[in-house]
Amino acid sequence: MLTGAAMKKSIKSDFVAGWIKEQIAAGKWAVGMKIPSQRVLAEDLSVNRSTVVAALDQLKAEGIIEGVMGKGTLVANNTWSLLASLPSPDRDMTPSAHAGIIDLSRGELAEDVFPENYLNDVLSRLSGKIQTLGYEERGGYEPLREAVAGYMARQGTPVSPSSILIVSGAMQGFQLIASGLLEAGSSILLEEPSYLYSIHTFQSLGMSLKGIQMDEEGLLLSSLQSAWTSGQKGALYTIPSFHNPTGTLMSLERRKDILSFGSSHKLPIIEDDIYRDLWLDSPPPPSLKSMDAAGNVLYISSLSKTLSPGLRIGWIAGSEAVIERLSNVKMQADYGTSSLSQRVAAEWLGEGLYEHHLQFVRNELRKRRLAASHSLQRYLSDLAEWTIPKGGFFIWLRLNQPISLKELYTESLNEGILFHPGSIYTEGSSRAIRLSFGYASPDQFEEGIKRMKKWIIALSK
Incomplete structure (x- = not known):
């Protein structure tokens, strides 16, 4: 049986090994790359060198890393065996x-x-209304797209139903944009820090993330100007309303500056607005999409944070040509978002229940x-x-x-x-x-x- 001290050391070595696996799985350390020395790892992770040695021995036994004479310790594998060894x-x-x-x-x-029974109340309204559940149109259930368009108009962002694509949550929206609109080698500019760093949708398709500094008003225009030049491939990803993870609310003037820069420098903008409805003091400034006269902004929102993540209902709003392209990509992926979920969402948004729920x-x-x-x-x-x-x-x-x-x-x-x-x-x-x-x-x-x-x-x- 391990003593208390031995148990703590074992936990720490497992933690170091897990951290190294995360760097490899995230693509930060590629196959054949030399990993930092034992001394550097010990200093960076604030652990004893013996803890690092134990972690490296564990990873060597799992086939994740290997010692090569004259080269040091290299990443040996970042695919099947690594994924199998990562904790669920x-x-x-x-x-x-x-x-x-x-x-x-x-x-x-x-x-x-x-509210108590909030979903059951809506489901009871649908009882008897559903005759069949087949595949929907490529853009999504038409009454839901109409309801989303109406809701966005009430928010101050008028769009037509034909400019909306229903997706299975905001995450699928990112995946469709990455695979359907952006090229390998593109640079994705984003707030530093940003939620997007915690997922690997863009990196897995050969794109790089480039952080833009922030202040209390959101993205710093000066930092954006130094990071982007016309002719580059890529896009700006931003969460202007109640940013994840910092909670920052981008000011109206900053929004106008960012939108103007994007338009004049041909920088497409992906506006992630899933937290907009969760304002607690006063409504946020107008969305970037609502002020976009050049068709340069793709708008993403979702009901996952405000209603139910299990519904898996989100949407992308953009120009009709872009929405048509993304609809084709989505059809190849899943033949459409759940018909039942779309009908539930349409009932919420179309009857004004959603605004009451948000209060x-x-x-x-x-x-x-x-x-x-x-x-x-x-x-x-x-x-x-x-x-x-x-x-x-x-x-x-x-x-x-x-x-x-x-x-x-x-x-x-x-x-x-x-x-x-x-x-x-x-x-x-x-x-x-x-x-x-x-x-x-x-x-x-x-x-x-x-x-x-x-x-x-x-x-x-």
Whole structure:
């Protein structure tokens, strides 16, 4: 039986091995590439060199890396054996797999944020109305596209139903754009940090991500100007409303500047607006799409954050020619989004129920945001900095102490606390943490922050 010290060392070596696998799976370390030395890894991950040695031995046994005479330790494999050796996300990252875990990482809302029986009420309205469920038109169920167009018009972004493509969630929208519109070798410009760094849709198709600096008003135009020149291949991806992970709300003037730059420099813009409806203080400025006279903006939204992620309903709005192209690509992928889900969504959006539903959701999120603010102020006011967002449900916490976030993550997980380290959302180093107040209850959020404080103090000594 392992002693307490041996058990802790084993956990740390497993963590180091898992981190190295993540770098390979993400494409940061390619086959044949020499990995950093034991000394560098130990320093970067704030662990003993013996822990790194144990992790490397484990990876060599699994065939992930290999020692080559005169060359050092190289990546040997990044495909089947690596994927098979990675832990299942459902097993290791979801609260259902860990009894009593406090999940401060979850990018969705808890069930008690929504009105009781809200979905059953809509499903009962559909009873008797559905005669058959066959394949829909390529662009999606026509009444749903009409309902989406009407809803966007009420938001201030008028589009025609023929300029809308229904997709199976925003993630599929990204995949269709990447595979159907962009070329290998393209540069995807995006906020630094950004949610897009945490997925690998674009990188897997041979595209690179290039971070653009931000301030409290959103993307910095000067940083964008230095990163892009006309004639390049690529696009700008941005989350202007309640940005993930920072919660930043892009100002109206900044939106106009970014839109003008994109138009004049032939830089296509992908506007991810899935958090727009979750404003908590006042409605956000007009969407980029609503101010786009040149047809340069592709707009993505979804019901996953505001209604139900299980419905898998999202949409892309753009010029008819672009939507036609994406519709063809989608048909090759899945022959259309679920007919039943599309009918449920159409019922919500077409009858005005959605706006009423959002009022309830916003009221509940305001209560949770206030409780989260009090908890952070009570426990971390002298250890970190943060800005309370005006919408959405993410708080970007920046630690004052130069501690290892990887160690903090491991120790917090051992304590039953799950959060997202900032390194997920950036290519550089980060001393930030993304916290969600939308999933854990206010009492759970406070308990999680209280436990995290203990480890932040311990690791900073």
